Amino acid sequence: MREFELLQPKSLDDALDALAVGDTAVRPLAGGTDMIVDIRARRAQPDVLVSLQNIAELRGVTRENGSLRIGAATTISDFLKNPLLLEHADIARQAAYVFANPMIRNLATIAGNIGSASPAGDMLPPLLALDAKIKLVSKKETRTLPLSDFFLGPRKTARRSDELISNLQFPISSSPCGTAFYKLGLRQADAISLISVAVWLERDGANIRDVRIALGAVAPIPLRATRAEELLRGQPFTESIVQQAAQLASEECSPINDLRATANYRRRMVAVYVCRMLEQAWKNS
């Protein structure tokens, strides 16, 4: 494997000092489940890795003022165990349950999944559906963006090389809401998504007060199906409108042919699963 320096800072300040040089060959290292694989495959060629293992400021899940705040170092396994996450982020738990495999889940972090920005990243559509915001810190400044503005292209994000992802935040809904997530893969576990669909909706009697539909693995970035959402917002929940919305969502994405599936198949599956997940989320609300 490529030779690199491995720094083990004990505080967030020390870690940010190490990154302040602003060199793209100086990379943060969290769980390593993408980074080490990428280094072996020569897709990543860092000279310095800054281990975030000892940075306490990146850990922890807290509830404050009607929002849930999730530390960057939260592992995927935490989404299956942490009481606050189980209570308020069930859609992310559903994705965590089918994320890679148990060993990977114990090492991989939520910020790592976001920072890697694979178009097929499994935690990404749920976080988009939760309308999450991402906080980035560096020696120079702290800034917060909507997660939907963070993804710029396949494996490209708005994170500058001197920045660390610090946490994610999303509002906890006070109205009845329902969520659903589905990952379509070539096997039941240990698989990369062909498509993934995350639906969040807020119910008002027989009407959809608000809805968010996020799609994964069917575009250069994970994305919200905003035209499908617009069609549904404020409308009574009927089979007909759900079918129309699912059809719109399948037109809003831009899947590709690759070794796992064809673009055509993916597009058709988006329609199928947006429909099913809307129905499931409605049932859960």
Place this chain on the structure above:
Amino acid sequence: MPPRLVQLSVNGRAHHTALAPNTTLLYALRDLGYTDVKSGCEKGDCGACTVLVNNQPINSCLLLAWLAEGQEVVTVAGLGNAEHPHPLQKAFVDFGAAQCGYCIPGMIIAAKALLDEHPQPTDEQMREALSGNLCRCTGYVRIFEAIRNASADLNAQE
């Protein structure tokens, strides 16, 4: 960056060894003589390299060895041996769970982690816990049978 002297605690033993920063726990362990830990895909897909770190199953091919310092590492050899086998090891032998044997250390470690958390796992929990351990030989049938029996055995002992 020069190699650094690192202390690793493996199966209850303390080891001091000089390791380069780009050494994974997998190779650090094998070089220390723990060849029961197997290299498969080196991508975290196959689970052959699975070890426990602080009681959590992880892929040793993806953890840099320096980052395992100060933590408790357990490999399958640490669970028992031929004279005093762990109930899981005994069950894997008794039920003929191994063919080529290559996936087995990872399977047993994953099964140990499962039984630590769910002493009487459902079939779904068992399959889920082993979903990161691939076997090309057996079709998993006797592996699962062995785990079910080891679980019953361990529960009977209490």
